[in-house]
Amino acid sequence: MTIxxxxxxxxxxxxxxxxxxxxxxxxxxxxxLGQLADAIRARKHPERVVTYIIDRNVNYTNVCVAKCNxxxxxxxxxxxxxxxxxxDELFRKIDETMxxxxxxxxxxxxxxxxxxxTWYEDLFRAIRERYPSFKLHALSPPELIHLSRLSxxxxxxxxxRLIAAGLDSVPGGGAEILVDRVRKLLHCYGKATADxxxxxxRTAHRAGLRTTATMMYGTVETDEERLEHLLRLRALxxxxxxxxxxxxxxxxxxxxxxxxxxxxxVDYLRTLALARIVLDNFDNxxxxxxxxxxxxxxxxxxxxxxxxxxxxxxxNVVRAAGASYCMDEVEIVRNIEDAGFTAKxxxxxxxxxGDPIFREREVPRRLxxxxxxxxxxxxxxxxxxxxxxxxxxxxxxxxxxxAVADWPE
Ligand code: SF4
Numbered sequence: 001m002t003i004x005x006x007x008x009x010x011x012x013x014x015x016x017x018x019x020x021x022x023x024x025x026x027x028x029x030x031x032x033l034g035q036l037a038d039a040i041r042a043r044k045h046p047e048r049v050v051t052y053i054i055d056r057n058v059n060y061t062n063v064c065v066a067k068c069n070x071x072x073x074x075x076x077x078x079x080x081x082x083x084x085x086x087x088d089e090l091f092r093k094i095d096e097t098m099x100x101x102x103x104x105x106x107x108x109x110x111x112x113x114x115x116x117x118t119w120y121e122d123l124f125r126a127i128r129e130r131y132p133s134f135k136l137h138a139l140s141p142p143e144l145i146h147l148s149r150l151s152x153x154x155x156x157x158x159x160x161r162l163i164a165a166g167l168d169s170v171p172g173g174g175a176e177i178l179v180d181r182v183r184k185l186l187h188c189y190g191k192a193t194a195d196x197x198x199x200x201x202r203t204a205h206r207a208g209l210r211t212t213a214t215m216m217y218g219t220v221e222t223d224e225e226r227l228e229h230l231l232r233l234r235a236l237x238x239x240x241x242x243x244x245x246x247x248x249x250x251x252x253x254x255x256x257x258x259x260x261x262x263x264x265x266v267d268y269l270r271t272l273a274l275a276r277i278v279l280d281n282f283d284n285x286x287x288x289x290x291x292x293x294x295x296x297x298x299x300x301x302x303x304x305x306x307x308x309x310x311x312x313x314x315x316n317v318v319r320a321a322g323a324s325y326c327m328d329e330v331e332i333v334r335n336i337e338d339a340g341f342t343a344k345x346x347x348x349x350x351x352x353x354g355d356p357i358f359r360e361r362e363v364p365r366r367l368x369x370x371x372x373x374x375x376x377x378x379x380x381x382x383x384x385x386x387x388x389x390x391x392x393x394x395x396x397x398x399x400x401x402x403a404v405a406d407w408p409e
Contacts, residue, residue, distance in 0.1 A: 003028050010036045010277055013043065022227050025274045030266055037273035037304030044283055045306045050341040051284075051350065052308040052332050054357065055104040055137070056097040059316045059372050060085045060123075064110025066142065066191040070176070070219055072255035072321040074110045078393035084115065085372060086381025087126055094131055097313060100329070100364070101357035103347055104135035106310065108173055111146040111191065114394035117158060119387045120147070121165040128166035136166055137348050140173030141200035142191040150390065156203050163207060169348050170204045172212040172247065178232045179225040186219055186258070198236050205242025210349060213243045213282075217271055218251040218263035226271065230278040237281045244350055245284035245307065248275055249291040252321030265296045269303045276304025284350055289332075290318050293325045298335040307346075308332050314370040328366040329358055 006020045007028065016024070024033070063082040064074035075082040094105060105127075124136060139147070139162070148155045159167070176186055178194040192200070204211050213233050217226055237243050248271055250263040263271075268288075276285055287305040289297025290312060297308065311329050318324075327335070333356045336343040345353040357363055385401040 124166035142174035205240035
Protein backbone atom coordinates (compact mmCIF):
# COMPACT_ATOMS: atom_id res chain seq x y z
CA MET A 1 0.00 0.00 0.00
CA THR A 2 1.32 3.49 -0.77
CA ILE A 3 2.01 6.04 1.94
CA UNK A 4 -0.85 8.15 0.58
CA UNK A 5 -3.34 5.30 0.88
CA UNK A 6 -2.20 4.43 4.40
CA UNK A 7 -2.43 8.12 5.36
CA UNK A 8 -5.97 8.28 3.94
CA UNK A 9 -6.89 5.16 5.92
CA UNK A 10 -5.60 6.75 9.12
CA UNK A 11 -7.44 10.01 8.38
CA UNK A 12 -10.64 8.01 7.86
CA UNK A 13 -10.25 6.61 11.38
CA UNK A 14 -9.41 3.05 10.32
CA UNK A 15 -7.00 0.88 12.29
CA UNK A 16 -3.59 0.34 10.72
CA UNK A 17 -1.91 -3.07 10.62
CA UNK A 18 1.72 -3.66 11.55
CA UNK A 19 3.12 -3.48 8.01
CA UNK A 20 1.22 -0.27 7.19
CA UNK A 21 2.28 1.43 10.41
CA UNK A 22 5.92 0.42 9.91
CA UNK A 23 5.94 1.72 6.35
CA UNK A 24 4.39 4.99 7.48
CA UNK A 25 6.89 5.39 10.31
CA UNK A 26 9.86 4.70 8.07
CA UNK A 27 8.87 6.61 4.94
CA UNK A 28 6.33 9.34 5.73
CA UNK A 29 7.74 12.88 5.97
CA UNK A 30 7.70 14.18 9.55
CA UNK A 31 5.06 16.89 8.86
CA UNK A 32 2.71 14.24 7.42
CA LEU A 33 3.13 12.04 10.51
CA GLY A 34 2.35 15.10 12.64
CA GLN A 35 -0.71 15.93 10.53
CA LEU A 36 -2.11 12.39 10.90
CA ALA A 37 -1.44 12.29 14.65
CA ASP A 38 -2.91 15.77 15.14
CA ALA A 39 -6.06 14.77 13.24
CA ILE A 40 -6.58 11.87 15.66
CA ARG A 41 -5.89 14.14 18.64
CA ALA A 42 -8.45 16.63 17.29
CA ARG A 43 -11.01 13.85 16.73
CA LYS A 44 -10.60 12.55 20.28
CA HIS A 45 -10.29 15.99 21.91
CA PRO A 46 -12.22 18.44 19.72
CA GLU A 47 -12.58 21.00 22.51
CA ARG A 48 -8.88 22.03 22.19
CA VAL A 49 -8.19 21.48 25.89
CA VAL A 50 -4.73 20.33 26.94
CA THR A 51 -4.53 18.93 30.45
CA TYR A 52 -1.84 18.51 33.10
CA ILE A 53 -1.70 17.17 36.64
CA ILE A 54 -0.18 18.69 39.75
CA ASP A 55 1.46 15.77 41.46
CA ARG A 56 4.87 14.89 42.88
CA ASN A 57 7.19 12.30 41.45
CA VAL A 58 8.80 10.65 44.49
CA ASN A 59 11.32 7.80 44.50
CA TYR A 60 11.10 6.20 47.94
CA THR A 61 14.36 4.24 47.58
CA ASN A 62 17.23 4.07 45.11
CA VAL A 63 18.47 0.70 46.38
CA CYS A 64 17.86 -1.88 43.70
CA VAL A 65 18.86 -5.44 42.93
CA ALA A 66 17.63 -5.35 39.32
CA LYS A 67 20.67 -3.47 37.93
CA CYS A 68 19.23 -2.51 34.53
CA ASN A 69 22.12 -1.30 32.38
CA UNK A 70 20.27 1.81 31.17
CA UNK A 71 19.66 3.11 34.70
CA UNK A 72 21.81 5.79 36.34
CA UNK A 73 19.54 6.11 39.36
CA UNK A 74 19.96 2.88 41.30
CA UNK A 75 22.55 2.02 43.96
CA UNK A 76 23.38 -1.56 44.96
CA UNK A 77 22.48 -2.96 48.39
CA UNK A 78 25.01 -1.69 50.94
CA UNK A 79 26.05 1.41 48.94
CA UNK A 80 26.80 4.47 51.04
CA UNK A 81 24.70 6.43 48.51
CA UNK A 82 21.64 4.21 48.98
CA UNK A 83 18.61 5.71 50.70
CA UNK A 84 15.09 4.89 51.88
CA UNK A 85 12.70 7.74 52.63
CA UNK A 86 11.04 7.75 56.04
CA UNK A 87 7.31 8.05 56.56
CA ASP A 88 7.77 11.56 58.01
CA GLU A 89 9.77 12.70 54.97
CA LEU A 90 7.02 11.40 52.73
CA PHE A 91 4.34 13.19 54.78
CA ARG A 92 6.34 16.42 54.43
CA LYS A 93 6.50 15.95 50.66
CA ILE A 94 2.73 15.44 50.56
CA ASP A 95 2.19 18.61 52.61
CA GLU A 96 4.36 20.57 50.14
CA THR A 97 2.51 19.02 47.20
CA MET A 98 -0.92 19.89 48.59
CA UNK A 99 0.28 23.45 49.26
CA UNK A 100 0.74 23.99 45.49
CA UNK A 101 -2.57 22.31 44.62
CA UNK A 102 -1.21 18.78 44.16
CA UNK A 103 -3.58 15.82 44.24
CA UNK A 104 -1.37 12.73 44.22
CA UNK A 105 2.04 11.14 44.64
CA UNK A 106 3.61 9.20 41.80
CA UNK A 107 5.56 6.83 43.99
CA UNK A 108 8.14 4.51 42.48
CA UNK A 109 11.49 3.14 43.57
CA UNK A 110 14.18 0.51 43.30
CA UNK A 111 13.73 -3.19 44.08
CA UNK A 112 14.97 -2.98 47.63
CA UNK A 113 15.15 -6.43 49.28
CA UNK A 114 14.98 -4.84 52.71
CA UNK A 115 11.51 -3.32 52.31
CA UNK A 116 8.89 -6.03 52.82
CA UNK A 117 5.26 -5.81 51.67
CA THR A 118 4.18 -4.78 55.19
CA TRP A 119 6.33 -1.60 54.91
CA TYR A 120 4.32 -0.55 51.84
CA GLU A 121 1.00 -1.48 53.47
CA ASP A 122 1.81 0.52 56.60
CA LEU A 123 2.98 3.49 54.52
CA PHE A 124 -0.12 3.49 52.31
CA ARG A 125 -2.42 3.14 55.34
CA ALA A 126 -0.69 5.99 57.14
CA ILE A 127 -1.04 8.22 54.07
CA ARG A 128 -4.70 7.27 53.60
CA GLU A 129 -5.40 8.08 57.25
CA ARG A 130 -3.65 11.47 57.24
CA TYR A 131 -4.68 12.57 53.74
CA PRO A 132 -8.00 10.85 52.91
CA SER A 133 -8.54 12.54 49.53
CA PHE A 134 -4.90 12.42 48.37
CA LYS A 135 -4.18 9.77 45.70
CA LEU A 136 -1.43 7.17 45.46
CA HIS A 137 -0.36 6.38 41.90
CA ALA A 138 2.25 3.87 42.94
CA LEU A 139 4.46 0.89 42.14
CA SER A 140 5.14 0.00 38.52
CA PRO A 141 4.67 -3.63 37.33
CA PRO A 142 8.31 -4.67 37.98
CA GLU A 143 8.05 -3.37 41.57
CA LEU A 144 4.85 -5.37 42.06
CA ILE A 145 6.58 -8.48 40.66
CA HIS A 146 9.51 -7.84 43.01
CA LEU A 147 7.08 -7.64 45.95
CA SER A 148 5.34 -10.79 44.78
CA ARG A 149 8.66 -12.66 44.72
CA LEU A 150 9.78 -11.21 48.05
CA SER A 151 6.54 -12.08 49.82
CA UNK A 152 5.98 -15.32 47.87
CA UNK A 153 2.44 -14.25 47.10
CA UNK A 154 0.78 -14.03 43.68
CA UNK A 155 0.72 -10.55 42.12
CA UNK A 156 -3.09 -10.52 42.39
CA UNK A 157 -2.85 -10.97 46.17
CA UNK A 158 -0.13 -8.34 46.51
CA UNK A 159 -2.35 -5.94 44.58
CA UNK A 160 -5.40 -6.76 46.71
CA ARG A 161 -3.45 -6.06 49.89
CA LEU A 162 -2.07 -2.80 48.53
CA ILE A 163 -5.49 -1.69 47.32
CA ALA A 164 -6.89 -2.42 50.78
CA ALA A 165 -4.09 -0.27 52.22
CA GLY A 166 -4.75 2.70 49.89
CA LEU A 167 -3.30 2.12 46.41
CA ASP A 168 -5.34 4.07 43.82
CA SER A 169 -3.67 3.37 40.48
CA VAL A 170 -0.56 1.87 38.92
CA PRO A 171 2.04 3.79 36.87
CA GLY A 172 3.28 2.21 33.65
CA GLY A 173 6.99 2.37 34.39
CA GLY A 174 9.43 -0.44 33.70
CA ALA A 175 7.93 -1.27 30.31
CA GLU A 176 11.03 -0.08 28.42
CA ILE A 177 10.39 -2.01 25.17
CA LEU A 178 8.00 -4.96 25.54
CA VAL A 179 10.11 -7.36 23.47
CA ASP A 180 12.21 -9.94 25.27
CA ARG A 181 15.20 -9.72 22.91
CA VAL A 182 15.54 -6.06 23.88
CA ARG A 183 14.88 -6.72 27.56
CA LYS A 184 17.68 -9.28 27.70
CA LEU A 185 20.11 -6.79 26.15
CA LEU A 186 19.04 -4.12 28.65
CA HIS A 187 19.41 -6.50 31.62
CA CYS A 188 15.77 -5.97 32.54
CA TYR A 189 14.42 -9.35 31.42
CA GLY A 190 14.97 -10.71 34.95
CA LYS A 191 12.90 -7.98 36.62
CA ALA A 192 9.97 -8.55 34.23
CA THR A 193 9.59 -10.21 30.86
CA ALA A 194 7.30 -8.52 28.32
CA ASP A 195 4.52 -11.02 29.15
CA UNK A 196 4.97 -10.54 32.88
CA UNK A 197 4.71 -6.73 32.58
CA UNK A 198 1.52 -7.05 30.53
CA UNK A 199 0.13 -9.67 32.91
CA UNK A 200 0.54 -7.37 35.92
CA UNK A 201 -1.35 -4.67 34.06
CA ARG A 202 -4.06 -7.16 33.08
CA THR A 203 -4.35 -8.20 36.75
CA ALA A 204 -4.47 -4.58 37.92
CA HIS A 205 -7.18 -3.72 35.38
CA ARG A 206 -9.22 -6.77 36.46
CA ALA A 207 -8.86 -5.64 40.08
CA GLY A 208 -10.51 -2.36 39.04
CA LEU A 209 -7.40 -0.16 38.90
CA ARG A 210 -6.61 2.17 36.03
CA THR A 211 -3.01 2.36 34.92
CA THR A 212 -0.79 4.19 32.46
CA ALA A 213 1.55 2.69 29.87
CA THR A 214 5.02 3.88 28.93
CA MET A 215 7.79 3.22 26.45
CA MET A 216 11.48 4.00 26.80
CA TYR A 217 12.87 4.00 23.27
CA GLY A 218 16.25 4.73 21.73
CA THR A 219 18.45 1.98 23.18
CA VAL A 220 18.97 -1.18 21.15
CA GLU A 221 15.52 -1.78 19.68
CA THR A 222 14.71 -1.93 15.96
CA ASP A 223 11.84 -0.03 14.33
CA GLU A 224 9.88 -3.30 14.24
CA GLU A 225 10.38 -3.78 17.99
CA ARG A 226 9.31 -0.20 18.75
CA LEU A 227 6.15 -0.92 16.81
CA GLU A 228 5.65 -4.34 18.44
CA HIS A 229 5.66 -2.58 21.83
CA LEU A 230 2.79 -0.37 20.70
CA LEU A 231 0.87 -3.27 19.16
CA ARG A 232 1.12 -5.28 22.39
CA LEU A 233 -0.24 -2.33 24.38
CA ARG A 234 -3.04 -1.86 21.85
CA ALA A 235 -3.99 -5.55 22.16
CA LEU A 236 -4.19 -5.37 25.97
CA UNK A 237 -6.18 -2.15 25.80
CA UNK A 238 -8.65 -3.90 23.44
CA UNK A 239 -9.00 -6.60 26.09
CA UNK A 240 -9.29 -4.51 29.29
CA UNK A 241 -9.64 -0.79 28.40
CA UNK A 242 -7.70 -0.17 31.61
CA UNK A 243 -5.01 2.24 30.39
CA UNK A 244 -5.74 5.92 30.86
CA UNK A 245 -2.71 7.23 28.98
CA UNK A 246 0.49 6.47 27.11
CA UNK A 247 3.82 8.20 27.70
CA UNK A 248 6.96 7.76 25.55
CA UNK A 249 10.38 9.02 26.58
CA UNK A 250 13.81 8.70 25.11
CA UNK A 251 16.61 6.79 26.80
CA UNK A 252 18.89 9.15 28.75
CA UNK A 253 22.43 7.75 28.43
CA UNK A 254 24.60 9.85 30.79
CA UNK A 255 26.16 7.94 33.72
CA UNK A 256 24.66 4.61 32.62
CA UNK A 257 26.47 1.34 32.04
CA UNK A 258 24.89 1.05 28.58
CA UNK A 259 25.97 4.60 27.58
CA UNK A 260 25.43 5.64 23.91
CA UNK A 261 23.67 8.73 22.60
CA UNK A 262 20.21 10.20 23.05
CA UNK A 263 17.53 10.11 20.35
CA UNK A 264 16.91 13.45 18.63
CA UNK A 265 13.87 15.70 18.95
CA VAL A 266 12.62 14.65 15.51
CA ASP A 267 12.89 10.98 16.48
CA TYR A 268 10.81 11.79 19.57
CA LEU A 269 8.13 13.59 17.57
CA ARG A 270 7.96 10.80 14.95
CA THR A 271 7.71 8.16 17.69
CA LEU A 272 5.00 10.11 19.51
CA ALA A 273 3.04 10.55 16.26
CA LEU A 274 3.39 6.84 15.49
CA ALA A 275 2.04 6.04 18.96
CA ARG A 276 -0.99 8.31 18.43
CA ILE A 277 -1.68 6.67 15.06
CA VAL A 278 -1.25 3.05 16.26
CA LEU A 279 -2.78 3.39 19.74
CA ASP A 280 -6.25 4.16 18.42
CA ASN A 281 -7.83 2.85 21.63
CA PHE A 282 -5.88 5.18 23.96
CA ASP A 283 -7.55 8.51 24.72
CA ASN A 284 -4.59 10.33 26.18
CA UNK A 285 -0.97 10.80 25.16
CA UNK A 286 1.38 12.78 27.38
CA UNK A 287 4.22 15.03 26.23
CA UNK A 288 7.49 14.11 27.94
CA UNK A 289 8.90 17.59 28.62
CA UNK A 290 11.06 16.12 31.38
CA UNK A 291 13.22 14.29 28.82
CA UNK A 292 12.68 16.58 25.80
CA UNK A 293 12.58 20.01 27.43
CA UNK A 294 9.74 22.52 27.31
CA UNK A 295 10.11 23.49 23.66
CA UNK A 296 9.87 19.97 22.20
CA UNK A 297 7.28 19.25 24.89
CA UNK A 298 5.19 22.09 23.49
CA UNK A 299 5.71 20.87 19.89
CA UNK A 300 4.38 17.47 21.03
CA UNK A 301 0.95 19.09 21.10
CA UNK A 302 1.11 19.19 17.28
CA UNK A 303 2.25 15.55 17.11
CA UNK A 304 -0.56 13.80 18.93
CA UNK A 305 -0.14 14.71 22.62
CA UNK A 306 -3.17 16.16 24.44
CA UNK A 307 -1.60 16.32 27.88
CA UNK A 308 1.52 17.96 29.32
CA UNK A 309 1.97 15.34 32.05
CA UNK A 310 2.86 16.42 35.54
CA UNK A 311 4.45 19.47 37.11
CA UNK A 312 6.48 16.81 38.97
CA UNK A 313 7.84 19.11 41.73
CA UNK A 314 10.58 16.52 42.21
CA UNK A 315 12.56 14.28 39.86
CA ASN A 316 15.46 11.90 40.47
CA VAL A 317 15.69 9.23 37.77
CA VAL A 318 16.06 11.34 34.61
CA ARG A 319 18.25 13.85 36.42
CA ALA A 320 20.66 11.04 37.43
CA ALA A 321 21.06 10.37 33.70
CA GLY A 322 21.89 13.98 32.88
CA ALA A 323 18.60 15.77 31.99
CA SER A 324 17.29 18.43 34.36
CA TYR A 325 14.46 20.38 32.78
CA CYS A 326 11.97 22.11 35.03
CA MET A 327 8.49 23.46 34.34
CA ASP A 328 6.23 24.64 37.10
CA GLU A 329 2.52 25.17 36.61
CA VAL A 330 2.95 28.72 35.26
CA GLU A 331 5.44 27.54 32.63
CA ILE A 332 3.33 24.51 31.61
CA VAL A 333 0.26 26.69 31.18
CA ARG A 334 2.26 29.30 29.20
CA ASN A 335 3.40 26.57 26.79
CA ILE A 336 -0.11 25.15 26.41
CA GLU A 337 -1.73 28.54 25.78
CA ASP A 338 1.00 29.71 23.41
CA ALA A 339 0.29 26.63 21.31
CA GLY A 340 -3.35 27.70 21.00
CA PHE A 341 -4.99 25.40 23.56
CA THR A 342 -6.91 25.90 26.80
CA ALA A 343 -5.07 24.59 29.87
CA LYS A 344 -6.98 22.57 32.48
CA UNK A 345 -5.91 20.72 35.61
CA UNK A 346 -6.84 17.04 35.81
CA UNK A 347 -6.54 13.98 38.04
CA UNK A 348 -5.14 10.54 37.09
CA UNK A 349 -8.49 9.56 35.55
CA UNK A 350 -8.38 12.64 33.32
CA UNK A 351 -11.38 14.22 35.05
CA UNK A 352 -11.03 17.99 34.74
CA UNK A 353 -10.41 19.57 38.16
CA GLY A 354 -10.38 23.20 37.09
CA ASP A 355 -8.42 26.11 35.67
CA PRO A 356 -4.77 26.73 36.58
CA ILE A 357 -4.49 26.98 40.33
CA PHE A 358 -2.08 29.95 40.22
CA ARG A 359 -4.97 31.98 38.74
CA GLU A 360 -7.11 31.14 41.77
CA ARG A 361 -4.53 31.82 44.48
CA GLU A 362 -0.89 32.69 44.97
CA VAL A 363 1.42 29.72 44.51
CA PRO A 364 5.21 29.96 44.91
CA ARG A 365 7.18 29.66 41.64
CA ARG A 366 9.51 26.67 41.25
CA LEU A 367 12.48 27.17 38.98
CA UNK A 368 14.18 23.89 39.83
CA UNK A 369 12.85 20.41 40.58
CA UNK A 370 13.62 19.02 44.03
CA UNK A 371 15.31 15.69 44.64
CA UNK A 372 14.32 12.87 47.00
CA UNK A 373 16.97 13.81 49.51
CA UNK A 374 18.93 17.03 49.89
CA UNK A 375 22.71 16.56 49.62
CA UNK A 376 24.14 15.41 52.95
CA UNK A 377 20.70 14.46 54.26
CA UNK A 378 21.52 10.80 54.91
CA UNK A 379 20.53 8.32 57.58
CA UNK A 380 18.02 5.53 57.84
CA UNK A 381 14.48 6.31 58.94
CA UNK A 382 13.87 4.98 62.45
CA UNK A 383 10.76 2.96 61.57
CA UNK A 384 12.83 0.69 59.30
CA UNK A 385 13.93 -1.29 62.36
CA UNK A 386 10.35 -2.55 62.64
CA UNK A 387 10.63 -4.47 59.36
CA UNK A 388 12.67 -7.59 58.61
CA UNK A 389 15.50 -7.15 56.10
CA UNK A 390 16.21 -9.79 53.46
CA UNK A 391 19.76 -8.87 52.40
CA UNK A 392 22.79 -9.80 54.51
CA UNK A 393 23.86 -6.15 54.73
CA UNK A 394 20.33 -5.11 55.68
CA UNK A 395 20.06 -7.75 58.42
CA UNK A 396 23.31 -6.61 60.02
CA UNK A 397 22.31 -2.93 59.79
CA UNK A 398 18.97 -3.61 61.50
CA UNK A 399 20.60 -5.70 64.22
CA UNK A 400 22.92 -2.76 64.90
CA UNK A 401 19.95 -0.38 64.90
CA UNK A 402 18.23 -2.61 67.48
CA ALA A 403 21.35 -2.67 69.63
CA VAL A 404 21.62 1.13 69.52
CA ALA A 405 17.91 1.49 70.33
CA ASP A 406 18.34 -0.83 73.33
CA TRP A 407 21.16 1.23 74.84
CA PRO A 408 20.19 2.98 78.08
CA GLU A 409 19.80 6.77 77.71
S1 SF4 B 1 15.33 1.04 36.18
FE1 SF4 B 1 14.31 0.57 38.12
S2 SF4 B 1 14.51 -1.63 38.31
FE2 SF4 B 1 16.05 -1.00 36.79
S3 SF4 B 1 17.93 -0.64 38.00
FE3 SF4 B 1 16.86 1.34 37.83
S4 SF4 B 1 15.66 1.43 39.72
FE4 SF4 B 1 16.22 -0.72 39.43
